Amino acid sequence: MPERKYDRILRIAKSRGFMWPSSEIYGGIGGFFDYGPLGSLLKQNIENKWREIFIIREGMSEIETPTLMPESVFLASGHIDHFDDPLVECKKCQENYRADHIVEEKLEISTDAMGVKELQKLISENKIKCKCGGTFSEVWAFNLMFKSEAGAGKIKRDVYLRPETAQGMFVAFDRLYQVGRKKLPMGVCQIGRSFRNEISPRQGMIRLREFTQAEAEIFYNPRKKEHPKFSRIKNHILPLYTEKYQEEERKEVLEMTVEDAVKDGVIASQLQAYYLVLAEKFFEEIGIPRSKMRCRQQLSDERAHYSSETWDIEILSEDFGWVEVAAIADRTDYDVSRHAATSRKKLEVHDEGEKFIPHVMEASFGIDRPFYCLLEQSFVEEEDRTYFKFTSEMAPIKAGIFPLVKKDGLPEKAEEIFSDLIKNKIIVKYDSGGSIGKRYARFDEIGTPYCITVDHDTLEDGKVTIRKRDTTEQEYCKTEDIVEKLKV
Numbered sequence: 001m002p003e004r005k006y007d008r009i010l011r012i013a014k015s016r017g018f019m020w021p022s023s024e025i026y027g028g029i030g031g032f033f034d035y036g037p038l039g040s041l042l043k044q045n046i047e048n049k050w051r052e053i054f055i056i057r058e059g060m061s062e063i064e065t066p067t068l069m070p071e072s073v074f075l076a077s078g079h080i081d082h083f084d085d086p087l088v089e090c091k092k093c094q095e096n097y098r099a100d101h102i103v104e105e106k107l108e109i110s111t112d113a114m115g116v117k118e119l120q121k122l123i124s125e126n127k128i129k130c131k132c133g134g135t136f137s138e139v140w141a142f143n144l145m146f147k148s149e150a151g152a153g154k155i156k157r158d159v160y161l162r163p164e165t166a167q168g169m170f171v172a173f174d175r176l177y178q179v180g181r182k183k184l185p186m187g188v189c190q191i192g193r194s195f196r197n198e199i200s201p202r203q204g205m206i207r208l209r210e211f212t213q214a215e216a217e218i219f220y221n222p223r224k225k226e227h228p229k230f231s232r233i234k235n236h237i238l239p240l241y242t243e244k245y246q247e248e249e250r251k252e253v254l255e256m257t258v259e260d261a262v263k264d265g266v267i268a269s270q271l272q273a274y275y276l277v278l279a280e281k282f283f284e285e286i287g288i289p290r291s292k293m294r295c296r297q298q299l300s301d302e303r304a305h306y307s308s309e310t311w312d313i314e315i316l317s318e319d320f321g322w323v324e325v326a327a328i329a330d331r332t333d334y335d336v337s338r339h340a341a342t343s344r345k346k347l348e349v350h351d352e353g354e355k356f357i358p359h360v361m362e363a364s365f366g367i368d369r370p371f372y373c374l375l376e377q378s379f380v381e382e383e384d385r386t387y388f389k390f391t392s393e394m395a396p397i398k399a400g401i402f403p404l405v406k407k408d409g410l411p412e413k414a415e416e417i418f419s420d421l422i423k424n425k426i427i428v429k430y431d432s433g434g435s436i437g438k439r440y441a442r443f444d445e446i447g448t449p450y451c452i453t454v455d456h457d458t459l460e461d462g463k464v465t466i467r468k469r470d471t472t473e474q475e476y477c478k479t480e481d482i483v484e485k486l487k488v
């Protein structure tokens, strides 16, 4: 079998320090990855783009809440009762499997909406057995949260690692509402780690047990589902893979303006449409081509327990097919109502003489999956070189600075340029090892858009050679213009 693109990318990612399996010296553990020096920079660039859109342009507030939360939070949120996968155990080899995966593989049918009972029935009726020949136990619901304890003795409390950052924002709603001077709509964001105890995370970077989310929760008055800036985006065309298209097993998407989509009821509200456009913009700005994205409406039977309507943003991956990278979900008043009821606190708002529990529109993004998708979309394999064609904004290292030779005052001049660039907060690397060709190759491989060479002419005329990664074109540039040049 030819090596998958995923494996080729991962090989470079590991050797050059984007990422690698966590706790590797002990054999690693599925679903956990370390971000290396370059990976951390790239991930921060992705997160900062998200911040630029949601915090700076949209004016939302960012908060940070703990990853461990008490059991009561998740009893109220429904995660203790509903956040699970159906499992079976082989009675012979004791291996655990996702019951839905077993049925899908053996019967080649979709199990998306099936509950424990239905899966049980199919396994029994079709006498589905384990690879080892053993029979399976009854199907049971396995909760996907990691459980732990805080404290000891009498004051010990059950705690869980959060499965989404959202709950931290919901339970702090009243505090946020006061701080925000009691105004709706109110957008609150959080970027942080979340955890899901996936049974067999076979898809590497795509299915992680510990991952980073960027979530925006917009608390709104349910009678006001318009968005004040809707007119700015109304002519934008979205590729919509509607519930109807999926039922008809069509392959293409429905291209329509958001204005028409809302008017025709394809997208339920202006508010939801607005954040779908924003999500697409985010992915486009980090470097995912629009042609590789679609908005897929979740089917009514696959939606999370809290959602009335959800659209996923998906990116097409060569090895993993359509990968969900974000979801815009109307969570209604589900979360705030449940927390109000469970905590017995009044979590009401007053808006234009009305008293009510706010509804929430959620724009929830993974960061790790887009990280991988960006590597994949940027990866270029040419006959004599490979490189990541990251935008200047995303590239972990913006430029390499090379003295042509290690003598004649060239290193001193190159170091001077290097210092000038870092003073401008531009991340650059100095490299004087090996031939210029080898240095180009090293910096291409990690997606550095520019290489700057200082040669003997530089000492005479103050000009350096800037070589562009994608075209390998070279141009002369005055040293004082380098900063401006690197911004493009």
Ligand SMILES: [Zn+2]
Residues within 6 Å of the ligand: 090, 091, 092, 093, 094, 095, 130, 131, 132, 133, 134
């Ligand atoms: Zn078995």
